[in-house]
Amino acid sequence: MQEGIYKVYAHINEKQLVDGIESTAFFPEADLESRGYIHIDDGYDNAVYGHAQANYLEMKYSQPMYDDVLQNNYIYENEKIRRLTEEEKQELFPPIEPELSEQERFNAAVLLELAKLKAGDAV
Numbered sequence: 001m002q003e004g005i006y007k008v009y010a011h012i013n014e015k016q017l018v019d020g021i022e023s024t025a026f027f028p029e030a031d032l033e034s035r036g037y038i039h040i041d042d043g044y045d046n047a048v049y050g051h052a053q054a055n056y057l058e059m060k061y062s063q064p065m066y067d068d069v070l071q072n073n074y075i076y077e078n079e080k081i082r083r084l085t086e087e088e089k090q091e092l093f094p095p096i097e098p099e100l101s102e103q104e105r106f107n108a109a110v111l112l113e114l115a116k117l118k119a120g121d122a123v
Helices: 029-034 044-050 053-060 087-094 102-119
Strands: 006-012 018-023 037-043 074-077 080-083
Touching: 006 029, 006 044, 006 053, 006 080, 018 074, 029 037, 037 044, 053 080, 080 087
Parallel strands: none
Antiparallel strands: 006 018, 006 037, 074 080
């Protein structure tokens, strides 16, 4: 005998990236919709659809929601979920250059002055 059908919902951020997955196994549809989730799929398999938060993306699309460096793996477009390409990830998540602290800037200035003194270019 087959259990009831589960509905899977995705939460989509402002960049159209999937940042949440839930199912009607744990939340009523009205609750998910009021929290901004979009209905994306249905199914009977409890492991995939019932426990969607932990399993749906990985079991259906072979990757978890986030990669090893916590970048989204999925985008929602044309009313479907699809995996981001590495090129799209590089565009969406450019590397962030860390800003030097006041101490690091001071240390760099001291090292520069020492190098100038050693080279005979002191001001």
